[in-house]
Amino acid sequence: MAVARTHRLILLALVGCTPSESGVDKADANVEAKVEAKEQPTPEPKPEPKPKPETKPEPSPIDRALARCETERGDGPRFPEQRTDLVPALDTSWNDVVPLVDTLASVRAKMGEPKEQEDLAAYSEPYRGDELAGQPVLIYDHPGPWDVYVYLVRSDLSSNRDFHAEVQDRVGTIELLPEGEGPDLAKAKFGRQFSAREVMAADGFWVEHRASSGLSYSVYGSKDDPGRLNRVVYGASDCQRKAAAS
Numbered sequence: 001m002a003v004a005r006t007h008r009l010i011l012l013a014l015v016g017c018t019p020s021e022s023g024v025d026k027a028d029a030n031v032e033a034k035v036e037a038k039e040q041p042t043p044e045p046k047p048e049p050k051p052k053p054e055t056k057p058e059p060s061p062i063d064r065a066l067a068r069c070e071t072e073r074g075d076g077p078r079f080p081e082q083r084t085d086l087v088p089a090l091d092t093s094w095n096d097v098v099p100l101v102d103t104l105a106s107v108r109a110k111m112g113e114p115k116e117q118e119d120l121a122a123y124s125e126p127y128r129g130d131e132l133a134g135q136p137v138l139i140y141d142h143p144g145p146w147d148v149y150v151y152l153v154r155s156d157l158s159s160n161r162d163f164h165a166e167v168q169d170r171v172g173t174i175e176l177l178p179e180g181e182g183p184d185l186a187k188a189k190f191g192r193q194f195s196a197r198e199v200m201a202a203d204g205f206w207v208e209h210r211a212s213s214g215l216s217y218s219v220y221g222s223k224d225d226p227g228r229l230n231r232v233v234y235g236a237s238d239c240q241r242k243a244a245a246s
Contacts, residue, residue, distance in 0.1 A: 065243030
């Protein structure tokens, strides 16, 4: 091989050509470059960046205060003063709905779609949706002679101003209304757990017997002459009302 290369170089010199002009050295250089390229180690692939963990927004002061109310309440019943002697225990899916915490979206997730939905601000018009409704109300069937009404805080113009703007789009009350005449509570006596308040409204007069848990029984008539049950209301407790006060 070396002798052949030497002879080739001599021949090129005789004809006046340089090795570089002949292309001989170029070919050798290309071979050497290819060898060197093969010998170079392939770079390791760069590790893919790890996705950043999702960070939940910090709870607001109101939500922290409402959470403390839940902690203080413990694992017992939300409305321990319920009078099953007056009205049977009404334990259904709505018991998972927490006033001032749940929204209509979470109510639908827990209770399913209502049989009716209304906007008290546009009562005669078709329902435009939870977000567009001014005073939305969801109505559900209940086993027995009852209907369940779910109101937002902003749905009740008589009390929504008592609450902070942050909770206006959350559940204010869950109310059970009898279909037809309610039970006769003429002889019923409410203990010290309940405070009585007279309420005048366009559709009548009743006495509201309310406990600190947010449970209340509204009875048509007066304190001296109680009549039939108007409705049972499950609302915010005293602790929750204080936490979300305006």
